[in-house]
Amino acid sequence: MAKPNRRDIFKMGAAAGATAIAASARAAAQPAAAPPADDSWSNALGPGVDSRPYGRPSRFEKDVVRRYVPWLSPTRDADASFTPLQDQPGIITSNGLFFERYHAGRPTIDPDRYRLMISGLVRKPLLLTLDQLMRFPSVSRIHFIECPANGATEWPAAQLNSLQLTHGMVGCALWTGVKLSTLLDEVGLLPEAKWLLASGSDGAHMDRSLPLEKCLDDCIVAYGQNGEAIRPEQGYPVRLVVPGWQGNVNIKWLRQLQLGKTPWITREETSEYSELLPSGKALGFTWVMDAKSVITFPCPEKPLTGGPGFYEIRGLAWSGRGRIKQVDVSLDGGVNYRRAKLDEPVLSKCLTRFTLPWRWDGKPALIQSRVTDETGYVQPTIAQKHKFWGNDPVYENNSIQTWQILASGAVNNVQIS
Amino acid sequence: MAKPNRRDIFKMGAAAGATAIAASARAAAQPAAAPPADDSWSNALGPGVDSRPYGRPSRFEKDVVRRYVPWLSPTRDADASFTPLQDQPGIITSNGLFFERYHAGRPTIDPDRYRLMISGLVRKPLLLTLDQLMRFPSVSRIHFIECPANGATEWPAAQLNSLQLTHGMVGCALWTGVKLSTLLDEVGLLPEAKWLLASGSDGAHMDRSLPLEKCLDDCIVAYGQNGEAIRPEQGYPVRLVVPGWQGNVNIKWLRQLQLGKTPWITREETSEYSELLPSGKALGFTWVMDAKSVITFPCPEKPLTGGPGFYEIRGLAWSGRGRIKQVDVSLDGGVNYRRAKLDEPVLSKCLTRFTLPWRWDGKPALIQSRVTDETGYVQPTIAQKHKFWGNDPVYENNSIQTWQILASGAVNNVQIS
Secondary structure: OOOOOOOOOOOOOOOOOHHHHHHHHHHOOOOOOOOOOOOHHHOOOOOOOOOOOOOOOOHHHOOOOOEOOHHHOOOOOOOEEEOOHHHOOOOOOOHHHOOEEOOOOOOOOOOOOOOEEEEEOEOOOEEEOHHHHHHOOOEEEEEEEEOOOOOHHHOOOOOOOOHHHHHOOEEEEEEEEEEHHHHHHHHOEOOOOOEEEEEEOOOOOOEEEEEHHHHOOOOEEEEEEOOEEOOHHHOOOOEEEOOOEOHHHOOOOEEEEEEEOOOOOOHHHHHHOEEEOOOOOEEEOOOEOOOEEEEEEOEOOEOOOOOOEEEEEEEEEEOOOOOEEEEEEEOEOOOOOEEOEEOOOOOOOOOEEEEEEEEEOOOOEEEEEEEEEOOOOEOOOHHHHHHHHOOOOOOOOOOOOEEEEOOOOOEEEEOOO | OOOOOOOOOOOOOOOOOHHHHHHHHHHOOOOOOOOOOOOHHHOOOOOOOOOOOOOOOOHHHOOOOOEOOHHHOOOOOOOEEEOOHHHOOOOOOOHHHOOEEOOOOOOOOOOOOOOEEEEEOEOOOEEEOHHHHHHOOOEEEEEEEEOOOOOHHHOOOOOOOOHHHHHOOEEEEEEEEEEHHHHHHHHOEOOOOOEEEEEEOOOOOOEEEEEHHHHOOOOEEEEEEOOEEOOHHHOOOOEEEOOOEOHHHOOOOEEEEEEEOOOOOOHHHHHHOEEEOOOOOEEEOOOEOOOEEEEEEOEOOEOOOOOOEEEEEEEEEEOOOOOEEEEEEEOEOOOOOEEOEEOOOOOOOOOEEEEEEEEEOOOOEEEEEEEEEOOOOEOOOHHHHHHHHOOOOOOOOOOOOEEEEOOOOOEEEEOOO
């Protein structure tokens, strides 16, 4: 179909001049204020340049922060905060805004005292310092990490009128470190070694079992995050990155890698990540994050403030199975779909940005995105998810998100059958 | 040639155990301290999780900072600070560590008062608010920005024994914004329009002339930097990104885009960026950053602390003309070269990470990297550069960098003929 006409993008009427457009575009969002009659905003120098050894955002960006849902957890030790996706312009998540999730607190680790133990069914166990870990051949890869509880509040109904709080347990960064396969090659696996237990340094030394095949594939023992050391919230100084697999196996503050014959069936693997099905049986080891997408503009935090006219719908899509193949956007609640444009590069197990030009006629609309990944997997609706999971699931909510646009330009989180 | 044997990477002798390796590997770099006999470093929880709205690095990373050279400038208003490349694990430069360069101070701009004017030889001039700019169709691209004065101190001789201070006026980020071509299409260019003047909001409203062809190619009017708003040091709230071209044309705190017939020959274009050749003539508009590479490990800040054995040589390469084609590393001062491995993805006008496995025999060595880009351009030696530029150039030092490795593992900045 024909692309919307972008010419005269802000054309609101023949007599509308640029200044009038400025006023009307801003009226809905801001208290009424005349556009400045002068350009003094660009002339203020200040007392000189305080060149900062380590920079920080503009103070005008103070509302771009992680947020959390107080009723989600009884204590702050087992808690989470969410990435403000509504303010993330591209696929990289800023280190200061990357979501947090703590099962048993956050340790403060002195890198000089840090040790990584590799033990169990290996020829030569190792105890590595951080310096020694950094000497190994290294790789650098952009991958998302998503908690499988992302969107958990939305299973029963559309509960939180927010992009950040419904989708913000995901982040994407450039991770640098040593391939786990390199380390396993160094210690030498015994033939009986089939599983690996990765454990971290939080209050419970949280641990997860991983099959050897994945360990030898693309896992990274990482120490770098977007140009600097991993942040304390993301596991300083070392975390495991298991591309495309649920967040909790990407063990933070990694302390030990132990090789064994069978999975350990640890506390987290029974109390949390075994998922009850309607049949009464439980599904274990649901590792791979299924493909998911969401429109990040417009969204509840970012309504349409300029009235009818041209907007660009924007969003993010990702899959734990590989690359995104396509994203389709519906403007009528899933009846018709249009193909969105994907930003290059499209990388495997990584966020991909999509856009769709849209001329909004000012009427209510129901907008959604639906991703298909390279395996052919198609993002399901929440109804389709309930058919499999029943009514009480916690995890795996990768369902299509519908945003309801009102004539006022406000955006609501809704669920439609 | 055969790859160095990585097995037993830390094998220092038959009797060497892991703990002994830990001690020796660290001895050179740290005051003598016994490895911890317990793992109490991993058990300390602290008083609970203070989930931060906006995170910051670990306090143990306090030495990873921008640094500057005091004698480079008489005042702090016209100054620069350098990216600590020795602590940058991959191609992305952390927002807090991205180099600074101020010609006339750093303005503090209220985004609500910000305006972008597009004027001159256009059909319909525009004055855009930030909200309006953000409504346009957008793109997201990873590009480096480098100041052409990067390495300027090294023209006469190897002066600064530092990677950071000789190469740190470069950074790489994911820039999100509106293609300049989109904005120029919106205003409609008159046929006589051939040049564009971009001006910023520093104390001199610094401005540079750009040919229309480049403007219509890949330039971006950017508001996003690595997952958040552009930093004040990099031009908050809006800067121009001119991929592959010298840093100063990537105008920060962008206020105006003016279309005209001929270049303006502004102050910066005469006093600074017209470069005197030995013939007495001056070269103007040397826009494109020639291909360049440098080994980031080892380097003066990061010596070899583990004695003879396996190390991975690491570095960064980039070209203003497009993609890197290959990087070759020499261990003997340029006599013999080996092909380095490039990390994926290899992107155009973007940093590329390269690595080479190396088994150091403990003897002095002279290591260098040499990049070839996709146009066939080969990074020159400093001697080759002097042949063209004479003895007194300031800019364009993209020459091959030699690091001298001493038997002690220390690394010095040297120049060889």
